[in-house]
Amino acid sequence: MTRTTVGARLALTGAGALLLAACAGSQDAPARSAAQQLLRAVDTGDGSAACALLAPAARDELEQQSGRPCERAVLQEDLGSGSGAAHVEVYDSMAQVRLGADTVFLSRFDGRWLVVGAACTPVAGRPYDCSVAVP
Amino acid sequence: MRTFLRHNSLSLFFGALFVLSLAGQSVAGWHQLNALQVAEHLDPLTWTGYVTSSDFAVDVAENWQSEFLQFWLYLMATVWLLQKGSPESKELDKAGRESDEDQKIGAHAVADSPAWARTGGWRTRVYSSSLAMVMGAIFLASWLVQSVAGWAAFNEQRLQQLQDPLSWTSYLRNADFWARTLQNWQSEFLAVGAMAVLTIYLRQRGSSQSKPVGQPHGSTGVEG
The missing domain is CATH 1.20.5 (Single alpha-helices involved in coiled-coils or other helix-helix interfaces)
Incomplete structure (x- = not known):
């Protein structure tokens, strides 16, 4: 193996790591915006807008559990007010947005951030208990 | 061509x-x-x-780091450690960094020796370890990339499972990082150790990595 080849591989790997960090940072704002829009939609009684922000499987699960259309069922959930400082963590296709005491999990679907977990209560040492979530 | x-x-x-x-x-x-x-x-x-994605990056980097660690360790271990009968080992009386004459450096350089082998001083010291330095640097860089990409991939999985992500320093203490690392290391060490021992008794005609077929088992440091 030549040293040129080794150097090229090393540069490629380093560039990949930087790209990874850069891509994650650029997704913070869209993920935060999607979470805020969901909580605002529920807060203002706009069920259609709220359901459009849920991942398809989360929407189906909510309808099955409640026995009602998503637009009505989602307004019965206590998703929180979303007030307080926002803290966003993005890792590839997944994101967690904390808005004050409220935690929302999102995943990227065809370039859009959709909610896969909301109305979440932390459980020590275990996954969050989310009323709205994919199965 | x-x-x-x-x-x-x-x-x-x-x-x-x-x-x-x-x-x-x-x-x-x-x-x-x-x-x-x-x-x-x-x-x-x-x-x-x-x-x-970090999933692809970690899968690539975890293998790269272990391969370069393997070659770096083998390079360093074969300076001092010996294996009687193995073509992978030096002759039994040559353990260590050897003399300048044996290594053809400084005044003992030959006509077409690399310039930094002939010049002496820091250049010859650096050049004398240049292969290990580059191999070691690639190992460390690949391991660092594995840790960063593995951290991102692991946190992506945790978020899918509706769990809080970990910090990078917490990930370095997590079983996922060490399971990925050690599963690669053990296979590399096994392969190198097996090569050192099996080449004592077994042969591959024409290969530079084997003793000549008729070479006695006890011959050390003889390659085909």
């Missing part, structure tokens, strides 16, 4: 195998990840999305 190909066939062969294997890994890994995404009710990735 034909002479160039023949004189560089070993590096060209392995370079081609590397590219083909990496391409194959990218396709197989992409299908594997998308099967998991669908099972989790999440969106499948495009191939481009996969090869720029």
Whole structure:
């Protein structure tokens, strides 16, 4: 193996790591915006807008559990007010947005951030208990 | 051109195998990840999305780091450690860094010795360890990339499971990081150890990595 080849591989790997960090940072704002829009939609009684922000499987699960259309069922959930400082963590296709005491999990679907977990209560040492979530 | 190909066939062969294997890994890994995404009710990735993801990066980097660690360790261990009968070992009376005369450096350089071997001083000291320095640096860089990409991939999985992500320093103490690291290390050490021992008794006619077929088992440091 030549040293040129080794150097090229090393540069490629380093560039990949930087790209990874850069891509994650650029997704913070869209993920935060999607979470805020969901909580605002529920807060203002706009069920259609709220359901459009849920991942398809989360929407189906909510309808099955409640026995009602998503637009009505989602307004019965206590998703929180979303007030307080926002803290966003993005890792590839997944994101967690904390808005004050409220935690929302999102995943990227065809370039859009959709909610896969909301109305979440932390459980020590275990996954969050989310009323709205994919199965 | 034909002479160039023949004189560089070993590096060209392995370079081609590397590219083909990496391409194959990218396709197989992409299908594997998308099967998991669908099972989790999440969106499948495009191939481009996969090869720029932390999942692909960690799978590549964890193997690179272990390969370069293997070669770096073998390089360093064979300075001091011996294996009687193995062509991978030096002769039994040559343990250590050897004399300047044996290494053809400084006043003992030959006409076409590399310039930094002849010049003496810091240049010769650096050049005397340049292979280990580069191998060691690539190992450390690859291991660092594994830790960063593995951290991102692990946190992506935790978020899918509705769990809080970990900090990078917490990930370095996590079983996932060490399981990925050690599963690669153990296989590399086994392969190198097996090569050192099996070449005492077994032969491959014509290979530079084997003793000549008729060479006695007790001959050490003799390559074909």
